[in-house]
Amino acid sequence: MIKLVKRTFYYGKFGIVLGLLFFFYLFHTQKVSAAKDESPYLIKINRVHNTITVYAKDEEGKYENPIKAMACSVGQKGTQTVLGVYKTRAKYRWKLLMGDVWGQYSTRIVGGILFHSVYYYEFGNPGSLAVKEFNKLGSAASHGCVRLTVEDAKWIYDNCPVGTTVIIYDDKKSPGPLGKPETIKIPLSIRWDPTDPSENNPYKDKIPRIYGVKNRTIPWGEEVDLLEGITAKSSVGINITSKIIVEGELNNYKAGSYNVTYSVKDELGRTKEKKATIKVDTPTTxxxxxxxxxxxxxxxxxxxxxxxxxxxxxxxxxxxxxxxxxxxxxxxxxxxxxxxxxxxxxxxxxxxxxxxxxxDNEAPVFEGTANRLLDSGQIPNTAFALNGVSVSDNYTKMKQDDIKVTIQALQDVLKDLTAEDVLKLIIETEESNAIESTGDSNANLSDNRVNNEEQYVKNTENFRDDDINNFNNDNRNDNNIYNIDYLRALIKYLGTGYLVTYEAEDDIGNKEKVSVLFHY
Structure with missing residues (x-):
């Protein structure tokens, strides 16, 4: 009886041990024991940029040679990946993760922090990928672990032995010496990581596709957009038209046939190439x-x-x-x-x-413009002013209608003028014989013209441009007596008529302007 009790207890204890061993095998499949040899690589994780850089040893045995960069997803806010320096502890082909999900090619960094693939919903089934999480690679998304594509997780699993140093740090300025790789996006309908090397992966041998490439003929001289109507999709069906590269020379002003090559490379590094021949027609007219x-x-x-x-x-x-x-x-x-x-x-x-x-820098030329005497009480109009007047130009065909005529009463013109302005007007009218000159070149004003003004000019020559300066010179000599009383007499004389101005402009902007006096 006593022996029977002891035997029963022994087998019960043995069964518990077997159960624990089976549980350990199930959840820690293919765990690798710690390696004694020093790792050939150093791994650095920049949490800010979600980027991993792998360094190899240089000739001096220092880890200063960056050889590989990977985009990853570190812990999000509240469950951030811990900072520090660690050595990897173990590896797992399939590893149970938080939330009853599984990761491929896992490598333990410290505590519950691991490198692993984006998680799967079924153990051992690479066709049960969490696609939305996969598309978050390159940004913080995990509960603390470092998520990777299967390809990158497997590279660490295969090439970095247990004991490899891992440095987790923050650097806002740079993701690392090799930059941050482009992340891969896949449609929700795809349940496989396209980087998975498994022979069962339906996307393992897929390549990009290019559409719309064909031979064509264009007219001589026609501007051609070689990318018009050309599109491309990645290995997993994402639009990558913007990545198309066109190579080949095309001279649309030289008849002949030209070979053009279209190529594209997707995020998986897979390429596609297509060729087309474009013919340029010979010009006829x-x-x-x-x-x-x-x-x-x-x-x-x-x-x-x-x-x-x-x-x-x-x-x-x-x-x-x-x-x-x-x-x-x-x-x-x-x-x-x-x-x-x-x-x-x-x-x-x-x-x-x-x-x-x-x-043509020559202005139009007037003919027939001259000072005129008016009949008593006559008021000139445009028709009267244009009588006998014509205009011509060396390049522009001009007619009388092209002449602009302005008629102003002298009282209106002179009232705002300074003495110097009046003197200029006198000089202009003198040149047109508006004021009669005697044989000895002295300007005389008749008694009735000056309205009993007894002022006169004695021993003066015809007015000249220099006389304006003499007029303003306090030291003027006795031969140039232009006093204000004399100017008043002239204004009274000139103020009994009209200032008539003729203007014309040719087709390119050369202008001519002539002023004459119509007086009584």
Whole structure:
């Protein structure tokens, strides 16, 4: 009886031990014992940038040679990955994680902190990936562990023995010497990590695809967007059109066939390439439009922009970019330039035309403008002022309607003038014989013209420009007596008429202005 009790107790204890061993095997599959040899690598984790950099030993045995960078997900706020320096402790092919989920290729860093793949919902099933968590790689998302793609987790698992040093730090300025790798995004419908090397991975041998590449023929001179209508998708079906690279030369101004290569590389490093042939047609008809002779005021206006203004060129009915037009400028003679317009390519001229540019700095010319005597009480109008007056120009066809006439009563003109202004007016009218001169060149004012003003000018010559300065000079000599009483007499004399101004402007802006007196 006593022996029976002892035997029962023995087998019960043995069963408990077996159960514990089975449980240990189930949850710690393929655990690797600590390695004694020093690791060939050092691993640094930058929490700020969610980036891992692996360093190899240099010739001196120091870990100063960065060889590999990985994007990862460290612990999010509240469950941050701990800072510090640690040595890896163990490895697990499949490891039970928090929340009844599993990670592949796990390596313990310290305590419950591990390197491992993004988690799976089923033990041993790589087709049960948590896709949303996978797409968070590159940002903080875990409960403290360091998540990786299967490819990167397996690299650490395979190449970094237990005992490898891991440094966890923060650096806002730089993710590391190799930068931060581009992260991979996959559709929610994909339940496999596309980097998983498993032979059962349906995306293991997938490559990107390029659509819309085809041979085509374009007109000579047509601007071509080689990426128009071309799209691409990654190995897992994500749009990566922006990553397409086009190689090959195409001269749309030279007839012939050109080979173009389209290539694209996705986040998995997988590439695709397609080729196309683009044929440029031979030009048959080319012509210019808008080329004609023109006039400018000064040579400085003869710029390329001015020469090409309004000019168009067509090839086979297709309007070409103005930049393809070539020009040469040749001075035929002073003030005349010959412009040659070319459309050429590959040393062959397809079209050529000429035009002249004339430099015109001459103002219009009036004929028939002169001082006039008015009948008593007569008030001049525009028709009267234009009677017998004409205008002409060397390049612009002008007629009387192009003349602008302004008629002002002298009282209105003179009331705001200074003595110096009046003297200028006197000089102008003297040159037009508005004031009669005697044989000895002295200006005389009749008694009735000056209205009994007894002022006069004695021993004076005809008015000249220098007299203005003499007028303002306190030391003027006796031969130039222009006193204020004399000016008052002139104003009274001139104030009995009208100042008539004629103005004209040619097509390019040269102006002419003439003023005369209509008086009684």
């Amino acid at each position: 080319t012509e210019f439009e808008g080329i004609h002779d023109r006039v400018v005021q000064v040579e400085d206006e003869i710029t390329e922009e001015f020469i090409l203004d309004g000019v168009k060129v067509y090839c086979n009915g297709l309007k070409l970019d103005k930049e393809v037009i070539e020009i040469t400028i040749h001075q035929e003679q002073e003030g005349i330039y010959k412009i040659t317009y070319y459309l050429s390519a590959d040393n062959e001229i397809y079209a050529k035309e000429y035009a002249n540019i004339f430099v």
